[in-house]
Amino acid sequence: MPNINGADKQGSAEKMRHGSSEGALTDGFERMDSLEREANHVKGLEQNIYPKVVTTAxxxxxxxxxxxIVYGDVGTSPLYVFDSIFPNGISVHKTAxxxxxxxxxxxxxxxxxxIKYVxxxxxxxxxxEGGTFALYSLICRHANVSLLTKHNPEDRELSGFKLEEDEAKYRKxxxxxxxxxxxxxxxxLLVIFTLLGTCMVIGDGVLTPSISVLSAVVGIKVQATTLSQATIVGISVGILVALFCLQRFGTDKVAFMFAPCVLVWFLMIGTIGIYNICKHEPGVLRAFNPYYMYEFFKANKKNGWIGLGGVVLCITGTEAMFADLGHFSVPAIQIGFTSIVFPSLLAAYLGQAAYLFKNPDAIGSTFYKSIPGAIYWPMFIVAVIAAVIASQAMISATFSIIKQSLALGCFPRVKVVYTSKKFTGQIYIPEMNWLIMIMCIIVTAGFGNTTQIGNAYGxxxxxxxxxxxxxxTIIMLMIWRTNIFLVLAFALIFGSVELLYFSSVLYKFKDGGWLPLLFAGVFLAIMSVWxxxxxxxQEYETKNKLSMDWVIGLGSNFGVVRVPGVGLAYTKLAVGVPAIFSHYIxxxxxxxxVLVFVxxxxLPxxxxxxxxxxxxxxxxxxAFxxxxxxxxxxxxxxxxxxxxFQSILLHHLKQFVTSNSLQMEAAATVADEDQAGKQLESSKLSIYPSNTSIVSCDNKGICDEGMAAETEAAFLERSxxxxxxxxxxxxxxxxxxxSSFVKGFLIDIAYSFLRKNSRESRLALNIPSxxxxKVGTINYI
Structure with a gap:
């Protein structure tokens, strides 16, 4: 198809702009062109708008x-937690x-x-839907604070808004x-904070595969002591490449392939943990007494605070429970954690501590050395598989968070593939899959050990x-209206604990901690520029949209030949005619x-x-x-x-024409009939009856108004x-x-670069060539 290129002509466009004049038709015509007043749902389509109840099965x-999928990451933390807490070995205060x-x-x-997440x-x-953007969208729907998306009053009639606002609309x-x-x-600040959290999740998606796979593979050195670290890194990179190649099969298929393996992993680490407790030190159960936390800090002082950076690794992957929620459901995640994951992790950590009581020199390879020799190799294989699966949790979470960012206009266009017909939240993003894979390989090969990756990970x-x-906390105060004392307890307890951990991991900034901040900075810049x-x-298109006076002045044929068929003109404008229309004609x-502006x-x-x-x-x-x-x-x-999409759109348009046109025309003339009549008379327009001649085309494809009388619906069907x-x-x-230098750099260089390297609009909309x-223009802002 042709591609028409050219530049907008600023001077002659003034009379076309929205602000030029809608004078003669201010109220009378706006009734016929006002989204807030006239737009309606197609009649008879209001049923089945709520999701079906999920069965127990x-x-x-x-x-x-x-x-x-969700618990692979937190489940493989026993591979490296104790080694990260005591990188220099256990002190003389072994019990403490x-x-x-x-x-x-x-x-x-x-x-x-x-407590907090589950x-x-x-x-x-x-x-x-879960994740950072899900929380932000909830806030935006209950307060006019959104800088990412704007919604019109009619959007609040959606069930997604009304279900939550019906109870809240009467509250101050x-x-x-x-x-x-x-x-x-x-x-x-709210937007920046949201984007920063999103970027950290993406960084998490890069670091999780690196540390999980490397920490599992490095255990082979317990038995194969002659292997070099370079060989270990090479094996890890090969496993990572295979993992990312599997992503295209989708979460649903991958989950059913991985879930049995991870279930075996949890059962095995729990069983080994119980075995080590019984064999080495049953007294380790005293750790349930929180007093020993005080003893730990008293004995180690500053080193105890630094050791918190290793403790925090026991909750890696916890955010995946929330970010991956769109792939699953709240009850499913709660059942999985409380019945299998939590008990197995407690047994695993207690078992390792019991083993270290008798073998304190084993720190550095605690997990593998605590495995009974008879099952070492089977356990090694399961550990490697579990580490690979652990990476899946954050990869899936990264896909989910990027899709949300993309939908809200905060990420360059990428391809989103829906991999499951049963569970709509399960997706795959090819471009990000390969980008994350490359970054994982660089991190794994560049650091070459789990210590520095762990510092960044924390x-x-x-x-x-x-x-x-x-x-x-904002949601609890503004939406849930939770008791203020409960909100304060939530913020103080969890906020203070997390800030304490954050201060510890920042201490290791030079030893790898800079990496996630670099990731966050790069992705935050990309999202902000986009x-x-x-x-x-959007501001340019809104400011330069055509006035209806100008459109009406062209007549029903717009000064061009009207050929048979339907044109779907995609635009960002929800109200008004885009300036590109004048360029087109x-x-x-x-x-x-028939022309349809789509x-x-x-919406949030x-x-x-x-x-x-x-x-x-x-x-x-x-007649137009x-x-x-x-x-x-x-x-x-x-x-x-x-x-x-096209079939559904045109079907609903036909329903609109046949079911709603007469009612809307009546509504447009009843209210303030005298004023509307004067305005319509002054503009030499009239309301067309249902059998009025409209634009019609002869056998040669030449169209003219009034050539043949037929109903609007029949004409639309023939078109x-x-x-x-x-x-x-x-x-x-x-x-x-x-423009300033900064604006010039952002638009001409940064934004232009991102647009050229993102997917075309037609690909994002799945439009076949x-x-x-295409109608090309140059807009100067």
């Missing part, structure tokens, strides 16, 4: 899958060291993972809500937890007999049911054959292939049969000459 199936460290591990798991944070899900805004809404600084883990604690460019582009001598918008809710997804209205009089379709998605919604073409604007954004017409 499905919940148990998902709980089984969580063992393989081992009982204190074990007590810290027990209560860290219990407090952070069991029974509090999971409640903060956004209708089944809380002080936190008023503070956030009145302070642009607070809103900006910063990612605690930083994400601090973000989650902060956002959830969002800045997207916002500026200026450069092409023909236009389709605006695909994402997890999902929009199909019955509520589409809004329609006419653009101009009926122009419509607007607003297609609304949640950030957790799956995308259809273009053929299916669809003639073919559908997608019209897509290919806009190049450039900074104007009077043979049905595409």
């Amino acid at each position: 499905v919940t148990l199936r998902l709980a089984f899958q969580t063992i393989g 060291d081992l009982l204190g460290a074990t007590s810290l591990i027990i209560y860290t798991l219990f407090l952070i993972t069991f 029974f509090i944070v999971l409640r903060g899900n956004d209708r089944g 805004p809380s002080r936190v809500q008023r503070l956030l809404e009145s302070s642009s600084t607070a809103q900006t 910063i990612c883990v605690v930083a994400v937890m601090l973000v989650t604690t902060s956002l959830l 969002h800045y460019g997207t916002v500026k582009r 200026t450069n092409l001598p023909a236009m389709h007999s 605006c695909v918008k994402y 809710i997890s999902t929009v049911p199909e019955a509520e997804r589409f809004l329609f209205r006419r653009v101009g009089p009926k 054959g122009m419509y607007r379709a607003i297609v609304r998605y949640g950030y957790g919604d799956t995308g259809d292939d273009h053929e299916a 669809i049969e003639r073919g559908v073409v997608c019209i897509l604007g290919q806009t190049e954004l450039r900074a104007s000459r009077d 043979e049905k595409l017409l």
